Amino acid sequence: MTYVVTDNCRGCRYTECVTVCPVECFHVDEKMTYIDPENCIDCGGCVPVCPVAAIEPDYRLAADKKFWIDVNRKRAAETPVLTGRLPPLPGADARRQELGR
Amino acid sequence: MARTTVVGACPHDCPDTCSILTTVEDGKAIAVRGNPDHPFTRGRLCVKVNNYEERVYSDKRVLYPLKRVGPKGSRQFQRISWDEAIETIATRWKSIITEHGAQAILPYSYLGTQGIINGLNVGDPLFNKLGATVSERTFCDSGSCTAYMMTIGPTPGVDPESFVHSKYILLWACNTLGTNSHHWPFIEQARKAGAKLVVIDPVRTRTARLADWHIPIRPGTDAALALAMIHVIIKENLVDRDYIDKHTVGYDELAERASIYTPEFAAQETGIPADDIVKLAREYATTPPAVVRIGVAVERHAGGGQTVRAIACLPGLIGAWKHVGGGLLQLPIWAFPVKWEVLMRPDLQPEKMRVLNSWRLGQALTGELGFDPPIKSLFVYNANPMAMVTEQAKLEQGLEREDLFTVVSEHFLTDTARYADIVLPATTQLEQKDIMFSWGHLYLSYNNPAIEPLGEAVPNTELFRRLAKAMGIEDPSFFRTDDEMIEASLDWSNPVLQGIALEDVKAKGYARLTMPSADDWAPHRDGNFPTPTGKCEFKSTITGGGNFVVPLFRQGYNGDQDGTPVDALPHYIPPNENLQSTPALAKRYPLSLITPKSHAFLNSNYGNLPAQTAQAGGEEQAVFLHPDDAEPRGIVAGTPIRVFNDRGAFEAFASISPDVMPGVVMAPSGYWHRSNRKGATVHALTPPAFADLGRAPTFSDVLVQVGRI
Numbered sequence: 001m002t003y004v005v006t007d008n009c010r011g012c013r014y015t016e017c018v019t020v021c022p023v024e025c026f027h028v029d030e031k032m033t034y035i036d037p038e039n040c041i042d043c044g045g046c047v048p049v050c051p052v053a054a055i056e057p058d059y060r061l062a063a064d065k066k067f068w069i070d071v072n073r074k075r076a077a078e079t080p081v082l083t084g085r086l087p088p089l090p091g092a093d094a095r096r097q098e099l100g101r
Numbered sequence: 102m103a104r105t106t107v108v109g110a111c112p113h114d115c116p117d118t119c120s121i122l123t124t125v126e127d128g129k130a131i132a133v134r135g136n137p138d139h140p141f142t143r144g145r146l147c148v149k150v151n152n153y154e155e156r157v158y159s160d161k162r163v164l165y166p167l168k169r170v171g172p173k174g175s176r177q178f179q180r181i182s183w184d185e186a187i188e189t190i191a192t193r194w195k196s197i198i199t200e201h202g203a204q205a206i207l208p209y210s211y212l213g214t215q216g217i218i219n220g221l222n223v224g225d226p227l228f229n230k231l232g233a234t235v236s237e238r239t240f241c242d243s244g245s246c247t248a249y250m251m252t253i254g255p256t257p258g259v260d261p262e263s264f265v266h267s268k269y270i271l272l273w274a275c276n277t278l279g280t281n282s283h284h285w286p287f288i289e290q291a292r293k294a295g296a297k298l299v300v301i302d303p304v305r306t307r308t309a310r311l312a313d314w315h316i317p318i319r320p321g322t323d324a325a326l327a328l329a330m331i332h333v334i335i336k337e338n339l340v341d342r343d344y345i346d347k348h349t350v351g352y353d354e355l356a357e358r359a360s361i362y363t364p365e366f367a368a369q370e371t372g373i374p375a376d377d378i379v380k381l382a383r384e385y386a387t388t389p390p391a392v393v394r395i396g397v398a399v400e401r402h403a404g405g406g407q408t409v410r411a412i413a414c415l416p417g418l419i420g421a422w423k424h425v426g427g428g429l430l431q432l433p434i435w436a437f438p439v440k441w442e443v444l445m446r447p448d449l450q451p452e453k454m455r456v457l458n459s460w461r462l463g464q465a466l467t468g469e470l471g472f473d474p475p476i477k478s479l480f481v482y483n484a485n486p487m488a489m490v491t492e493q494a495k496l497e498q499g500l501e502r503e504d505l506f507t508v509v510s511e512h513f514l515t516d517t518a519r520y521a522d523i524v525l526p527a528t529t530q531l532e533q534k535d536i537m538f539s540w541g542h543l544y545l546s547y548n549n550p551a552i553e554p555l556g557e558a559v560p561n562t563e564l565f566r567r568l569a570k571a572m573g574i575e576d577p578s579f580f581r582t583d584d585e586m587i588e589a590s591l592d593w594s595n596p597v598l599q600g601i602a603l604e605d606v607k608a609k610g611y612a613r614l615t616m617p618s619a620d621d622w623a624p625h626r627d628g629n630f631p632t633p634t635g636k637c638e639f640k641s642t643i644t645g646g647g648n649f650v651v652p653l654f655r656q657g658y659n660g661d662q663d664g665t666p667v668d669a670l671p672h673y674i675p676p677n678e679n680l681q682s683t684p685a686l687a688k689r690y691p692l693s694l695i696t697p698k699s700h701a702f703l704n705s706n707y708g709n710l711p712a713q714t715a716q717a718g719g720e721e722q723a724v725f726l727h728p729d730d731a732e733p734r735g736i737v738a739g740t741p742i743r744v745f746n747d748r749g750a751f752e753a754f755a756s757i758s759p760d761v762m763p764g765v766v767m768a769p770s771g772y773w774h775r776s777n778r779k780g781a782t783v784h785a786l787t788p789p790a791f792a793d794l795g796r797a798p799t800f801s802d803v804l805v806q807v808g809r810i
Binding site for chain 2: 001019020021022023024041042043044045046047048049057059060
């Protein structure tokens with residue numbers, strides 16, 4: 001089992017998650033973050049700190065979001081580890097409002 | 102909408118005691134999150150409490166006093182008023198005291214909530230005053246504590262934050278990422294600076310997977326490894342002679358004792374190759390600063406106490422204590438100046454008390470112990486023995502006794518509460534006030550209540566005020582407010598609280614004890630061990646009275662101690678049940694069962710809640726077998742299996758994993774009876790035997806068989 005970053009991160013990328021992850025399992029590209037499922041220790045510590053509720057445990061994902069499990073696995077393998085917080089993407093706050101967060 | 106943030110602290114029996122921020126909107130808690138300002142817990146919670154508000158507002162909460170209206174255990178209850186509940190209890194107790202004496206009343210509790218005023222000792226003054234049977238609570242680290250007292254005394258040991266300076270880190274029977282996860286970043290920082298991480302565990306846990314070296318060990322044989330390390334260190338002259346001469350006693354006797362524990366002997370017992378044992382000893386002794394972190398599991402077998410004795414000798418032998426980040430970490434709780442006497446009130450005890458150990462509950466309730474007077478009333482709070490205590494069948498039989506008057510204070514109708522005559526609603530941490538020690542870091546925490554109590558729930562402090570009043574107690578100390586109790590519970594004049602004002606702790610939520618910085622503190626660089634000799638006692642000077650349980654775990658009572666003679670030098674006691682020590686038994690039950698903490702539960706807390714049971718893989722009890730053990734039994738992943746021995750059985754669906762050592766079955770504890778088709782938990786199989794010291798349980802010292810259903 002693992003935790004999974006989903007669509008709410010796209011266009012926001014607040015990266016609060018990386019400040020609490022004890023095992024550096026977050027990876028990043030220009031759009032969003034991804035969790036390396038091999039490294040995730042299932043503490044779920046990132047879930048409550050994400051300002052846009054983008055992170056969920058895999059077993060809690062709705063059917064139409066299950067594909068994010070594979071996306072996270074694939075993209076985590078292809079992208080660098082995120083070691084510190086980045087500035088949110090431009091327009092993040094607007095998107096956050098749009099998401100009702 | 103009025104939105105506020107309230108700072109509090111996690112109530113659970115976990116070393117980390119996280120600082121928690123609760124968001125409250127119009128009187129309702131809408132979210133919890135970690136407090137990013139806390140230097141140790143750093144803004145993260147864990148899978149147990151990430152959604153704590155769901156526990157608080159669960160529709161399964163008990164919110165009003167209940168009385169039983171059906172047969173015992175049938176879960177048929179009816180709401181009553183607090184007045185009726187308290188009146189019923191007081192009337193029953195008074196008549197039991199008149200007819201049988203106060204010893205017929207037994208309190209039963211542990212750390213369901215760990216706060217200083219609502220936790221371990223909150224009921225002690227009342228039961229001490231009544232003269233009820235003393236509850237000897239040896240759930241956790243009691244054997245380890247006795248061993249610790251006998252070796253290096255009640256020292257906080259290495260500051261967990263000093264691990265960043267360590268170069269060799271030995272996590273011994275400790276799954277840090279599962280049960281102490283806020284310590285991990287400090288370990289990780291040390292590794293980035295070049296430290297080697299070694300994990301000793303029968304299971305390739307999440308922590309072991311990330312280690313530089315995982316050493317699988319047969320359950321219950323850890324002392325053989327520690328003694329062989331001592332053997333190698335002495336034989337190869339890797340000792341720190343100067344430190345030994347100045348700050349230890351009994352070196353020559355230890356050297357003689359250790360001479361018999363060769364790596365070859367230890368290899369036979371532990372299953373670890375002798376070469377690896379030698380390598381471990383050499384690396385440990387020659388890579389300063391070297392630190393050992395022991396987990397609670399290390400005590401849970403026949404020789405658990407002497408295991409901790411042997412391990413606690415290691416740092417003294419190599420002078421590890423001289424370095425910042427070198428030494429041993431067990432429980433930093435010893436740093437907190439808690440006024441235990443004020444909390445427990447042993448001064449109220451009659452001269453002679455009767456003591457019942459927590460692992461003898463089933464035997465006591467069924468009359469097997471021959472208690473006179475028998476137990477006629479059981480008062481349970483902060484505990485769920487039906488899920489977590491050994492000899493489950495016996496316990497159930499006892500709880501079904503019609504003449505036993507059982508009261509349970511709880512959040513939920515637990516496996517224990519269902520047998521109650523009266524159930525009382527307890528507050529969660531968001532609804533109560535407390536001040537907290539930690540047994541995993543050096544920060545004092547304050548838990549501000551975030552919301553009003555739900556329904557008619559009350560904190561344990563209020564529960565015991567009501568009971569004391571109903572029992573006719575007039576001593577005003579029983580009726581202090583929570584604020585007065587908090588003020589009185591700590592020695593504010595102690596140097597470690599200098600410069601710390603209660604009001605500041607309350608406002609900020611935490612304060613680091615006033616101790617030297619983790620970056621330059623080596624607590625026993627110059628000896629100063631809190632032992633009778635002031636030295637690290639390889640040969641203990643306090644074994645004269647035999648085995649004992651630290652009075653903190655027995656309501657402050659020090660009479661009627663175990664007293665079994667104790668060897669003053671560390672030695673190896675083989676497991677009560679394993680292939681080598683009991684080959685005949687092993688023919689019938691060839692697998693060793695271990696029952697570690699579940700990743701998503703805190704003991705039996707959360708074993709009934711949807712998010713955590715889903716995280717644990719579903720509502721069914723998890724059981725893991727090595728492929729080599731599964732295959733010959735025709736078991737594949739998902740096969741319904743029965744795990745059994747002479748004491749009992751439970752059923753589950755198998756999981757197959759090479760992470761478990763061959764010959765070992767791992768069934769995490771904390772699941773409730775409902776998670777098991779046989780209506781049992783793992784403790785249906787665990788033995789009632791005590792470990793050698795401190796009456797610790799022997800839960801990792803069990804043989805079982807596993808078969809398809």
